[in-house]
Each structure stands twice: as structure tokens, then as C-alpha cells.
Amino acid sequence: MRAFACPVCRSFVAFEAHRCDTCRTAVGLHLPTRSMVAVDESGSTIDGVQWIRCTQNTTLGCNWLTEAEQSEFVRGRCLADSLIRREPAADDTLAREKLVPTARALRRLVYQLAELGLPIEPYWRSDGGLAFDLLSSYTTGEKVIIGHAGGVITIDVVESLDVYRETLRVRLGEPYRTMLGHFRHEVGHYYQHILVETGSGAARYLDDCRTLFGDERISYSGEIARHYATGAPADWAESYISEYATMHPWEDFAECFAHYLHITDTIETSREAGLVLHADRVRFAAPHDIAPLESYADGPVERLLFDWHWLSLLFNRVNTAMGKNPLYPFDIPPAVTSKLGFVHRVVRDAGKD
Known part of the structure; x- marks a missing residue:
């Protein structure tokens, strides 16, 4: 992961940060330039384009920026959050709580894919495009099978619970099991399909x-x-x-x-x-x-x-x-x-x- 610097005082700024801890400048992540930029209530103008905070800023803790002028399908979301096709209902408070760290891992994945130059074609733009169903087996009682099919990656947000995930890791004899690891594995299926097999x-x-x-x-x-x-x-x-x-x-x-x-x-x-x-x-x-x-x-x-x-x-x-x-x-x-x-x-x- 790239180390980000505050655009004002040049202090270190964490990937998930909304504000510089040193000078308190409000910041947002601008994916095209892979940089943190200073933002105010209206966002930030970069190369003549207006960028605003993702609408998931408060609900999912997202600090990414998105273009002010965009497709209606994006719904004000940044690229990473716009890939979420299905998510827990608004009144499912426990699942929504676990959606926050899950979406954080998704943003780390999308950032790395962009950094490597891998194609990120959203489902809302193309049939078979990349989509994420982030669902909860814990609160709905319905079985959620982690996997990939036709561009759609399904993740069970209960995996963000350390106790649950660690129990599965030990029972399955796995030396490593993380939410980010699930995302990276499943997106491997997606890229094998679109880059190798077709x-x-x-x-x-x-x-x-x-x-x-x-x-x-x-x-x-x-x-x-x-x-x-x-x-x-x-x-x-x-x-x-x-x-x-x-x-x-x-x-x-x-x-x-x-x-x-x-x-x-x-x-x-x-x-x-x-x-x-x-x-x-x-x-x-x-x-x-x-x-x-x-x-x-x-x-x-x-x-x-x-x-x-x-x-x-x-x-x-x-x-x-x-x-x-x-x-x-x-x-x-x-x-x-x-x-x-x-x-x-x-x-x-x-x-x-």
C-alpha cells in the first residue's frame, strides 16, 4: 500500500483517514492520482473536474472522492462502493455494523487492482462486470456462500467477526484467513475468467x-x-x-x-x-x-x-x-x-x- 502524505503539512496520513492528525486538514482519497487531497464542504476541484465525498462517507466510513457529475447508477458512490450490488438492509443494524470493516477491505482491494492496472469494469456499466454482494448469514439466518459467479463476488460480512473467522480458520486447518484474503481469492476467479479463459x-x-x-x-x-x-x-x-x-x-x-x-x-x-x-x-x-x-x-x-x-x-x-x-x-x-x-x-x- 502506498504511503500517503497530507497535502498541506506533508505528515503521514493513513489510507482510511478523513483528516490529517497533525494539521487537521480534511482530506479525501483521489483514486486517479493515488493521492490524498484537501477537501472542503464543496469537495475539491482537480484538473477542472469537481470531486465530492462519497455518499458512504458517514454510513460506511468511506474517505474516497467521486466525480460530482456521474452516472445515475453510481448513486453518489466512489468506484469501490459503487461495486456493492447487494448489502444488508438499513434496519439490520448488526449486519450494517459489520459491513463497515468489510467495505474497508473492499476499498483496499479496489485500490490495489487499480494500482496494478487491472481492468475494473463495474456491473452497472457492463453485463458480467464486477459486482459484490456483501450479505450476512448471522442476522438473516440464510446461508451465504462465499464465492464468485458471472462477475458477482459474494462475501459473508460475519467473516469480519474475529472469533467467527478464527474458529473457521482453526476448524478448516487454514494458516491464514482474513476478509481481505477472501476478496483477493474471489477476485482471482473473476480475473481468470475475463483475462485467461475468454x-x-x-x-x-x-x-x-x-x-x-x-x-x-x-x-x-x-x-x-x-x-x-x-x-x-x-x-x-x-x-x-x-x-x-x-x-x-x-x-x-x-x-x-x-x-x-x-x-x-x-x-x-x-x-x-x-x-x-x-x-x-x-x-x-x-x-x-x-x-x-x-x-x-x-x-x-x-x-x-x-x-x-x-x-x-x-x-x-x-x-x-x-x-x-x-x-x-x-x-x-x-x-x-x-x-x-x-x-x-x-x-x-x-x-x-
């Missing part, structure tokens, strides 16, 4: 995708039944990033896509903080200084993963020093490196198109 992407990527991840035409329901009946293969760690990835080629791709987003966002956050690992100052053998790059788009995925290996060693130690589990409790074997390399290629190409 249109010009099918001729460009599909054969390589099947070679690496397997043939996605195999029965999904059949593979789910197999997975829950027999579990992951004993040697799964040699070829997969997680046990869940062994379920079906679609899940393997989505897991790798999510990890690509985990890694690139954390590395960018490190770079924006000015972090450099100095080889002559650590107490163990290190090959050379590790300085995160401005962009890894022009290099092979191995360069990205090399830097990530050394940075994640530090982050894991920081977490365990606080009595928490390692930040990134995953190994990346050669087979997964190849899969992440494919994701890197697809993302890089999308950013250039």
Missing part, C-alpha cells in the same frame, strides 16, 4: 494455464466432493501454495492470484516505508542488501519472490516477537513459483493493455 486471453494464455494449474473443465462439484472426502494429497506442499488449492484448477489459480496480491502489496508497503535490509547489519548470512523496487513489472517473478523471501523472514520474526503467528506462514516451492510467474505475466500484460 476473449483474446483464451488464445494467449489458456494452454499455459492448463499446463500449470490443470484442466478447469473437470467437474467442479466432483472435485469438491473428492477433496472433502479424501483431503489434499500427502505431497501437496510440493506443488501447491495451500491445501485448498488442491481442490480444483480454478481454486489453485485463485489461491495463487491472492498470494500474488498479498506479496506485492506487502512489498510495496515496505518500500513506501523506506525499508531496506542491509546485509552487513543482520546477524546471519544475507546475499546483499534487499531494497524493494518501485515496480517488478519488467522483471521475472523470481526477482519479486527473492526479495519477498528475505522480507518475509523479517515480518515473520516481528509477528512471533509479539506472540502472534508468522505473518506469511507459507512456503513457495518451484512449482508454485511457476504458477505465480504465470499470474505475474497476466497481471503485467493487463497493466500494459
Whole structure:
């Protein structure tokens, strides 16, 4: 995540901030320039265009700006919040409370997608466009299945409850489970469909995708039944990033896509903080200084993963020093490196198109 500065005093401003903590200037996030801008009651004029606060400013805590002149379908919402197709009813106060952190995670996702140059085509503009149904199984009593279908990503907002999510994480044997992780995994299904399996992407990527991840035409329901009946293969760690990835080629791709987003966002956050690992100052053998790059788009995925290996060693130690589990409790074997390399290629190409 980029580190934002106050447009007035240049102090650090958090991604979710509505006001600078130092000089108290009211600020809003302007997505096109990836920057915080000063705003007043009328908003802010940027390059001759009037930008105003998102209408979800008070209800969902959104600090993003949106164009004053926009389509009626947007309803005064910023890009990220306009992607919410369904949400808990206004009188469902408990679910609405949990919608706030869920929408916050969604905005982090959308910001990163825009930063990577991935296409964000809203459902209200195109059939099959990206949409999010953020629903609650806890208050309605209806089962909400997290997943993706036809551009629509469904998320159960009860996952924002730490106790609920942690209980599921332990029961399912998952080393990592977060709301942002759900968003990143499910959007991987969306991008596999629109960038790899359909249109010009099918001729460009599909054969390589099947070679690496397997043939996605195999029965999904059949593979789910197999997975829950027999579990992951004993040697799964040699070829997969997680046990869940062994379920079906679609899940393997989505897991790798999510990890690509985990890694690139954390590395960018490190770079924006000015972090450099100095080889002559650590107490163990290190090959050379590790300085995160401005962009890894022009290099092979191995360069990205090399830097990530050394940075994640530090982050894991920081977490365990606080009595928490390692930040990134995953190994990346050669087979997964190849899969992440494919994701890197697809993302890089999308950013250039």
C-alpha cells in the first residue's frame, strides 16, 4: 500500500483517514492520482473536474472522492462502493455494523487492482462486470456462500467477526484467513475468467494455464466432493501454495492470484516505508542488501519472490516477537513459483493493455 502524505503539512496520513492528525486538514482519497487531497464542504476541484465525498462517507466510513457529475447508477458512490450490488438492509443494524470493516477491505482491494492496472469494469456499466454482494448469514439466518459467479463476488460480512473467522480458520486447518484474503481469492476467479479463459486471453494464455494449474473443465462439484472426502494429497506442499488449492484448477489459480496480491502489496508497503535490509547489519548470512523496487513489472517473478523471501523472514520474526503467528506462514516451492510467474505475466500484460 502506498504511503500517503497530507497535502498541506506533508505528515503521514493513513489510507482510511478523513483528516490529517497533525494539521487537521480534511482530506479525501483521489483514486486517479493515488493521492490524498484537501477537501472542503464543496469537495475539491482537480484538473477542472469537481470531486465530492462519497455518499458512504458517514454510513460506511468511506474517505474516497467521486466525480460530482456521474452516472445515475453510481448513486453518489466512489468506484469501490459503487461495486456493492447487494448489502444488508438499513434496519439490520448488526449486519450494517459489520459491513463497515468489510467495505474497508473492499476499498483496499479496489485500490490495489487499480494500482496494478487491472481492468475494473463495474456491473452497472457492463453485463458480467464486477459486482459484490456483501450479505450476512448471522442476522438473516440464510446461508451465504462465499464465492464468485458471472462477475458477482459474494462475501459473508460475519467473516469480519474475529472469533467467527478464527474458529473457521482453526476448524478448516487454514494458516491464514482474513476478509481481505477472501476478496483477493474471489477476485482471482473473476480475473481468470475475463483475462485467461475468454476473449483474446483464451488464445494467449489458456494452454499455459492448463499446463500449470490443470484442466478447469473437470467437474467442479466432483472435485469438491473428492477433496472433502479424501483431503489434499500427502505431497501437496510440493506443488501447491495451500491445501485448498488442491481442490480444483480454478481454486489453485485463485489461491495463487491472492498470494500474488498479498506479496506485492506487502512489498510495496515496505518500500513506501523506506525499508531496506542491509546485509552487513543482520546477524546471519544475507546475499546483499534487499531494497524493494518501485515496480517488478519488467522483471521475472523470481526477482519479486527473492526479495519477498528475505522480507518475509523479517515480518515473520516481528509477528512471533509479539506472540502472534508468522505473518506469511507459507512456503513457495518451484512449482508454485511457476504458477505465480504465470499470474505475474497476466497481471503485467493487463497493466500494459
